[in-house]
Amino acid sequence: MPKDGGIGASSKRREDVRFLTGRGRYTDDINLNNQTYAWFLRSEVAHGTINAIDTSAAEAMDGVVKVFTARDFEGVGGVPCGWQVTDRFGNPMKEPKHPVLAEGKVRHVGDPIAVVVAESEAQARDAAEAIAVDITELPAVMDMKAALADGATKVHDDLDDNLCYDWGFVEENREAVDAAIAEAAHVTTLELTNNRLVANPMEPRVAVGDFNPGTEDYTLYTTSQNPHVIRLLMGAFVLGIPEHKLRVIAPDVGGGFGSKIYHYAEEAFVTFASAQVRRPVKWTSTRSEAFISDAHGRDHVTKIELAMDADHNFTALRCDTYANMGAYLSTFAPSIPTWLHGTLLAGNYRTPLIYTNVKAVFTTTTPVDAYRGAGRPEATFQLERVIDKAARELGVDPAELRRKNFIKPEEFPYQTPVAVVYDTGNYHATLDKGLEMAGVDTFEARCAESAANGKLRGLGIAHFIEACGIAPSNLVGQLGARAGLYESATVRVNATGSISVMTGSHSHGQGHETAFPQVVAEMLGIDEGMVEVVHGDTANTPMGMGTYGSRSIAVGGSAMVRATEKIINKAKKIAAHLLEASEADIELADGQFSVAGTDKSVAWGDVTLAAYVPHNYPLEDIEPGLEETAFYDPSNFTYPSGAYICEVEVDPDTGKVEVLGFTAADDFGNVINPMIVEGQVHGGVAQGIGQALLENCAYDENGQLLSGSYMDYTMPRADDLPMFEVDHSCITPCTHNPLGVKGCGEAGAIGSPPAVVNAVIDALHRGGHTHVTHIDMPLTPSRVWAAINGQ
């Protein structure tokens, strides 16, 4: 019987009622009295020197309150980077200034040059068109390898070149890896591109700055995944506003996928400008602006080599990656191709020696940062593609080659050669489960059916590991993070027994308002409807780090458990007093405190009332009230894993790929709400199939974005996707957090791209097109046709 509440129940997402009936309150729904509107004038060229900006005509136009340029930001800090990577020679990365508004140069299409603040958005936009900007265009810097060549045009004139860092990991293994590859019985090499993506959350970014001249307090309403992080970065590094004078509110947020983690220039602008004009300032991104100003994702160019002995045991792995940073360093950009990528290269395998070199490169493109999975999809893609290629070269079953090299269930905890220690996992179990669900034993018959229709059917397998539940603060501090990565929760029990949970996690589609109460209700034995989650406002939630990296239930949920444990401890003291019993004898079950071995009990509500009406209360021992806060800092990452199996049909005449089946057999550890988990996997897989087949953020050689709207950027649609087969019954609970959970938000986007590409390559080989060893994503009809036809 499925549970009807608490941990493990598929409770319906209570927040969906307001989202689906138009009653959500998003940032753009916030309109303040006497509000003004900002319109950003953005660079139309990728690279250029700003000779002059003439704002005089704009300033004279109807409704214009003030026109801002970089001159207004003298003395104001740049947009900071939150992670400092140290290169393989021990030097810090290059960290060029990222001004709020362009200073002297523009460095990508969309770089903001000036802003008009006016009485209406239309007036602001009209005036922005009247600003005359004299720019001398410079050559665009687009190709990463060319950008590192001697004499290449520099994106940042004050740097020696376009190299942000040259990172090696594990640097001590470098020579041993080279030697192992030289000695190997077989080496499989693959060169590939991990395509640049645009996150495209349904809600574009919005920011409203509100300076209160009376109190000199600032409030920023913003579409953020982590309001406390924005308060810290913007307050401390850009505008110099102390935390107690700055409140950041991220209300309902319509999706983020990573792109709303970062502190953006527009947030700093509206906050700063509201003090300048002494009125609220609102900016709402258009979809066109989102394409050129939201941080992009991925964009790696990689060569990977997998060495094996004569028995097909993996002996070494080497990869060289060029990672595009774009024009400036976005908040977490430097960490993505390094610590969130290099540490995942062991995958599910016992490869003893691993070395990766990453060169991060500045180009005249929109900054690149984390996008659903962030580094881990890139690691998984190259690894699972090269293993598939190796299996084909060796003539062995790709599932068998994986099984042979899997870390065995009895080997956990497992120390990988790339720093991380996997606590638990059972990769054989998930792979077996996935293959069974996908009906692999009857695949050949389906293959024959396709062939009879002139189509090529293929089956692709990928197995992934991810490190999430980010992250142990002491560890990430050593790796260059400029923030801790704990999470917080305050559990406030009200007098009548209802509960408000104030969390530093932030829900922007994940279903926290449903799943978090399930945990608290389970612990207390009360109805989950009595528990409400409060999030997204720095004024009424404890300092927390927000939601990304599949961390909310693993880290935020654990903080909530710790706070609830404190509540239970105190409530037991109160109950013992009310029951005139020893605290040690008090048991809590089904919302009743009882004395062990007796029929004496007191209800949850009586205890909570006593806490706030302490007439009969142990005031000499404990304080009135029932409210506890906990901060939880994990001791390790969590390591979800899973087998993803994709079945495709290729039309060899047109190159069109149709995904006919997709199976995801995941180990997420314990699951709080299976329905929400399933939804997370569906969304992740849809994005992964999008990356594999459809989505491509493409620039031309002049730095113009070719896919700057939905006319050219292909978002996955329902009819691009099959029905998904999803399972998470293979459970090896996490050993180091109290819920035994691992996190599920990014898995789908991590595991699916290689499964899809492996399936297409399989289909082509079955159709006799054995010369095709790889096609770069997205596998559009045009690219697949070209590969088949050797073009």
Place this chain on the structure above:
Amino acid sequence: MHNFEFVKPGTVAEAAAALTGEEAQALGGGQTLLPTMKQRLAAPETLVSLNGIAEMKGVCSNDAGEICVGGGTPHAVVSRETASSYPALSKLAGMIGDPAVRNRGTIGGSLANNDPAACYPAGVLGSGATIVTNTREIAADDYFQGMFTTALEEGEILTEVRFPVPEKADWQKFLQPASRFSLVGVFVAKFADGVRVAVTGASEDGVFRWSEAEAALSADFSAGAIAGLSVPADGMISDLHGTGAYRASLVKTLTSRAVSGA
């Protein structure tokens, strides 16, 4: 979007008069013009809506047996009304955009704009239809004059399209995955006096007739008849979604499928 005047005349004559004004622009279903205006890439001073003109709406047939579609008829209506009388045309209209587009966008708007990837130009050219305006009749072969270019004069209003009904026909559309316009679309129609093959989405010169295929298919209306033909990649559109060589290949593949499907 910049400010503009909006007029909605009730007759073709009134619309023609309104279009003589300075910077006046006819508005059909607005599926191209309105997004362009929102992006501030077009800023007409007066929009003359053709949506209030009853004489430009609907589908009927004439004494010559032609299907007559009013210029202001939305795609959804064309698709519905021609389902039994001209199934290939119905199929074409029913595959344009999504339901919202098909209920707003009009045949006249599509043909006046002549987007190189639009569907209707292939159906009209492939059918050898006649374009009727407020001043004259124009044969399809004379009407399409390259990307976004037609025989329409300034202020001339496309009031009707007359389709002769072929013995057999089919429409094959290969989607540009993002916009879902035709990456390539081929309309094949077999008439008593020959076969017409019209191709959209592929050429830098807009919709065109593939005359070699027409000759081969007029002699032998089977997919095998064009097996030995190929379309040169020169002059084909090359972009993010496909090279000229790819589009050229699709022309042949889709023509073959249209012949089989007719």
